[in-house]
Each structure stands twice: as C-alpha cells, then as structure tokens.
Amino acid sequence: MTPAARLSGAIDLLCAIQNAPRRPADATANAFFRERRYIGGGDRRAISTLAWDVLRGWRRLHWHLEGSQGEISPRLLCAASMLLTGTTMDQVRMLFSGERYAQKPLTPREDVNLKHLEGKELSTQKQPVAVRLEYPDWIEPALRETFGSRMADEMEAMLGTPTLDLRVNLLKGTREDGLRALKSEGLNAVPTKLSPWGLRLDGRQPVTAAQAFKDGLVEIQDEGSQLVVAAAGAKPEHRVLDYCAGAGGKTLALAMTMENKGHIVACDVHEKRLEGAVKRLRRAGVHNVERHLLTTGDKWAKRRAASFDRVLVDAPCSGTGTWRRNPDARLRLTPEDIQELVIKQSEILDRAASLVKPGGRMIYATCSLLAAENGQQIDAFLKRRTDFVRVATEDLPDLLPAELREKAQFSLTPLRDGTDGFFACVIQRVEQKVETSQEEAPST
Structure with missing residues (x-):
C-alpha cells in the first residue's frame, strides 16, 4: 500500500x-x-x-x-x-x-x-495538565491518591508506546530456546528484568507469524501479568481455580508452573472467551485444564466450596494500568464505571473466597492504578472475612523477584517497572481451630 x-x-x-x-x-x-x-x-x-x-x-x-x-x-x-x-x-x-x-x-x-x-x-x-497527560479531569484526585508527587511522571510514562512482552512456555523449552527461535526469524528479544520467563520486543512485531509462537514455545503476555501468576505459587500437586479466566492467558502460565500436573479449572461468565482458550491450550500443549462457564443459578461453586489450594481472581477493572495499550479506554471511562466496578469486585471476591480451602490462598489482581480497586478493596474484604489474612512476606513464592517479595501486595507501573500497571495481593484462608468444651473433651 x-x-x-x-x-x-x-x-x-x-x-x-x-x-x-x-x-x-x-x-x-x-x-x-x-x-x-x-x-x-x-x-x-x-x-x-x-x-x-x-x-x-x-x-x-x-x-x-x-x-x-x-x-x-x-x-x-x-x-x-x-x-x-x-x-x-x-x-x-x-x-x-x-x-x-x-x-x-x-x-x-x-x-x-x-x-x-x-x-x-x-x-x-x-x-492543562490533564490535557497534556491525556487523562479525564475527574480522575485526577484518584491518581494523586495513588502516586502523590509522582503523578505527573507516572502519567507521562503512560503516553509511551508499550513494549511487546512474551512468556516462554517452559513445557516446550527454555527461555534461551525462545530467544534463539525468535532470533532465527529476525525477532531480537531480550529477557525481561522481573519475570523469570519473560522476553521483550520493541513495538509492534509480527510475533503471531513466528514459528516459535505457532509451536507454542512463546505466548504474548505482559511481564506484569506473568508476575501475578508467579505470586500464586501454584505447584504440581495443587487444585487451582482461575476464577476470571477470560481467554486463558494466566491459565496457560499457571499450567506451566504446575508442570502440566494437578488440576486447573478456568471459569468465566463469557462463553466466547472460554471458547477462545481452547486453541491456545492446544497450542501450548496444556492438558490439565477444565473449563467451566459460570451462569446464574449455577450450583457448581456450592459443590466445590473450600476445595481449591489456589484461587486467582483477575478481577474486571477500569484498565487504567493498560492505557498505553488501550488509549481509547481513557475516553470511555466514567465515574459511574468505577462505582459499578468496585461493587462487582467486592462481590467477586466474596464468591471466590468460598472456594478457597483452609490453608489455601487467593490472589487478587487488577490492571488498575486506582486505590479504590486495589488496596482499599482488599482492606474492605479483610474486614468482612476475618478468616483471611495477608500472606507473610517470607512465605511468598520464590518465583517473585526479591523486591516484590517484600510485601504481600505489590503494584507495578510503566515508569518504575516497564510493565503495564498492575496490582496483586496474596491472602490466605486461615485454618480456624475448633474450640472443644470441657464436657466434650476426650478422657485421658
């Protein structure tokens, strides 16, 4: 042309x-x-x-x-x-x-x-600052609440063109294998700094036409999204629920960390999204995943209450952390959207929590920059559910880089981390002790 x-x-x-x-x-x-x-x-x-x-x-x-x-x-x-x-x-x-x-x-x-x-x-x-930095006027107080004096610098970074991040599928090869395969097709990737499985390319590249992608050796996935999966610490012996699975990006990464063992259930309320995961699962060589469509009146969750070792909740959110990739989202977002999303996130957290077994963990994640969808959402949940606590820093998975293992929740931004904006928090369901009365105490 x-x-x-x-x-x-x-x-x-x-x-x-x-x-x-x-x-x-x-x-x-x-x-x-x-x-x-x-x-x-x-x-x-x-x-x-x-x-x-x-x-x-x-x-x-x-x-x-x-x-x-x-x-x-x-x-x-x-x-x-x-x-x-x-x-x-x-x-x-x-x-x-x-x-x-x-x-x-x-x-x-x-x-x-x-x-x-x-x-x-x-x-x-x-x-005006909001015009120069391309965000809606009404959202500025929320951005300042998150970033304080760094707000202008953080939003400036949001104006840039995002990198193209890939995740090497360890079920098919190593990160070095991925680098070599891409280089042979003229795609010069470099390892990401934080994710142990990540590769990075500049700008728009024809990755989906590369043999490494067609063979399932690499998948397109932002480094921040990969780190959310690392925070789950899913192991081969675990039963894992990806509660808002969509087309299965994080499901694929969970299967990889589980070495294609154990059992994963990928749930979503959108049938087309779940159907879109089939081709990706096949290409990646993943066979430990069951898909389930969540519908109104579904008894599935009740039958599987308290049965999962890990529940990943990648909650629907404002997407403010992805404004580099989706600049049109800045134009569509309204204050009413935020209000509705906060209510929806709270409801999802409560439903997902019932599926975590005692001693199991729930990982709550968003691609939002807003405290109302992130830390404040977790604070409110922990007040409602006293049987959950933030995971101690020393108990976070070793897959997370040291700087992210310092706390049970972390945020990522394009300016500081070179990723999309992400938030993740790891909480654990405590095993509550059953009090035994003197009359019921066993005799010695």
Missing part, C-alpha cells in the same frame, strides 16, 4: 472506532482487519500505528484544534497528528491527493484549520 492508502485506512479505522464508542478499539480493529484480509501484515501495523497515534494524543489534538471551523473529524485528527509530529503541510496535502485509494483533497476549511499547526509540537506546557 502507498503511504496515502495507509493514511486512508487509518482514517477508516478511526471512523469505525468512533462509530462504536463503547466497544474497545482493539476489538474494533480486529474486526476491521478481518473484513479486509487483503491488507498485509506490514500495512496493518502501519495503519494501526497511525490510528493509535491519534488515540494517544486525543485530548492534545483537540486542544490544538479548538476553535476549528466545522467537525473535528478523523481526517482532521490524522492530519493534525502528522503535522504536530514533524510532517510538513505540503507533505500532508500530497497524502490527501484524491488519487486511487487516497483520501479526497483537503477542503479549504480543513486547510485553514490545519496550516497553523505546522512546526508546533503535540505537547506544550500551555495545555
């Missing part, structure tokens, strides 16, 4: 995203490219990059275009994004040539709205 055709594809993709405001942009993009299988891998990446640049700079672009005549359309946003990142006005006009597969020429009104942007920068100190 020509540069002009790629730009046209990015504008079409942004229109599709704009027309589905409550649907995640990556889901819209996947459907967009499925319907256009004639677009090759390199062109898909180029189109996605153009569109995601606009989504990452959404508030700043609108700030620059404030006062523009007419609609601030995807066409205008794409052109503004290029101008504010070094493209000249003449080059932009050439891309809007009106030739085959290119967008029609800029209108006189669009030209007027754009030409004053040439030579300017996307970010400027004149912008």
Whole structure:
C-alpha cells in the first residue's frame, strides 16, 4: 500500500472506532482487519500505528484544534497528528491527493484549520495538565491518591508506546530456546528484568507469524501479568481455580508452573472467551485444564466450596494500568464505571473466597492504578472475612523477584517497572481451630 492508502485506512479505522464508542478499539480493529484480509501484515501495523497515534494524543489534538471551523473529524485528527509530529503541510496535502485509494483533497476549511499547526509540537506546557497527560479531569484526585508527587511522571510514562512482552512456555523449552527461535526469524528479544520467563520486543512485531509462537514455545503476555501468576505459587500437586479466566492467558502460565500436573479449572461468565482458550491450550500443549462457564443459578461453586489450594481472581477493572495499550479506554471511562466496578469486585471476591480451602490462598489482581480497586478493596474484604489474612512476606513464592517479595501486595507501573500497571495481593484462608468444651473433651 502507498503511504496515502495507509493514511486512508487509518482514517477508516478511526471512523469505525468512533462509530462504536463503547466497544474497545482493539476489538474494533480486529474486526476491521478481518473484513479486509487483503491488507498485509506490514500495512496493518502501519495503519494501526497511525490510528493509535491519534488515540494517544486525543485530548492534545483537540486542544490544538479548538476553535476549528466545522467537525473535528478523523481526517482532521490524522492530519493534525502528522503535522504536530514533524510532517510538513505540503507533505500532508500530497497524502490527501484524491488519487486511487487516497483520501479526497483537503477542503479549504480543513486547510485553514490545519496550516497553523505546522512546526508546533503535540505537547506544550500551555495545555492543562490533564490535557497534556491525556487523562479525564475527574480522575485526577484518584491518581494523586495513588502516586502523590509522582503523578505527573507516572502519567507521562503512560503516553509511551508499550513494549511487546512474551512468556516462554517452559513445557516446550527454555527461555534461551525462545530467544534463539525468535532470533532465527529476525525477532531480537531480550529477557525481561522481573519475570523469570519473560522476553521483550520493541513495538509492534509480527510475533503471531513466528514459528516459535505457532509451536507454542512463546505466548504474548505482559511481564506484569506473568508476575501475578508467579505470586500464586501454584505447584504440581495443587487444585487451582482461575476464577476470571477470560481467554486463558494466566491459565496457560499457571499450567506451566504446575508442570502440566494437578488440576486447573478456568471459569468465566463469557462463553466466547472460554471458547477462545481452547486453541491456545492446544497450542501450548496444556492438558490439565477444565473449563467451566459460570451462569446464574449455577450450583457448581456450592459443590466445590473450600476445595481449591489456589484461587486467582483477575478481577474486571477500569484498565487504567493498560492505557498505553488501550488509549481509547481513557475516553470511555466514567465515574459511574468505577462505582459499578468496585461493587462487582467486592462481590467477586466474596464468591471466590468460598472456594478457597483452609490453608489455601487467593490472589487478587487488577490492571488498575486506582486505590479504590486495589488496596482499599482488599482492606474492605479483610474486614468482612476475618478468616483471611495477608500472606507473610517470607512465605511468598520464590518465583517473585526479591523486591516484590517484600510485601504481600505489590503494584507495578510503566515508569518504575516497564510493565503495564498492575496490582496483586496474596491472602490466605486461615485454618480456624475448633474450640472443644470441657464436657466434650476426650478422657485421658
């Protein structure tokens, strides 16, 4: 595809995203490219990059275009994004040539709205902090509660392009095997700093086309997500429940730490997500996993009460920790969403807790930056359930790096750790002693 055709594809993709405001942009993009299988891998990446640049700079672009005549359309946003990142006005006009597969020429009104942007920068100190750092105004108090004086630096890091993290599947080979296999296909990965199984690539790379991925030697999984699994400390003899399993990313990693032994139940309320796990499980060579769809009135949980050694609760959350990957989520999130999620998380914790056997552990995790979804959620749970306690630091799994084993809960951020934003806490169900009355005491 020509540069002009790629730009046209990015504008079409942004229109599709704009027309589905409550649907995640990556889901819209996947459907967009499925319907256009004639677009090759390199062109898909180029189109996605153009569109995601606009989504990452959404508030700043609108700030620059404030006062523009007419609609601030995807066409205008794409052109503004290029101008504010070094493209000249003449080059932009050439891309809007009106030739085959290119967008029609800029209108006189669009030209007027754009030409004053040439030579300017996307970010400027004149912008309000929330605009410059691309977060909703209403969420600033919650971010300051989490980060304090580090808030601006942490949110600046959220504007960057994320790395592509992989997990080596130890059921198929070692981390060194993964490095060699990827390198043989021109993918130069490096080991991650915190996860013992992680590999990292810069930017968008065609990993799913690599033989190492097709053979199940590597899986796409953020390093932070891998560390949540490490915190579980699941062993071959354990019965493990992945309570909010989705498409099975953490389920796969749990099976690996369990050496494909023991028993894992992957649960979710969405049938399509669980169905999506089948292909991944097969590719990874995993055979110790049972899938279960949670439905209203289901007696399954009651029959399996207090029967699991480990229960992983990767709770539905605001996703604020993934804003680098999902910049559109900043635009969709509302205060009402947070209120609803906090209630849902609390209910999920209570239901999942009933499945942990005495002496067993529950690992609560989110990809949120907000205290209301993280530490405060655990504090409230421990007040409700006195039969659970935070795990002592010395009893946390050795798989966790030393700096994360210092406490029973940990947070990860792009600025400090180079991962997505994650929170995890390990709590244990205590074995309560049964008091024996004097009358019932056995005779000696």
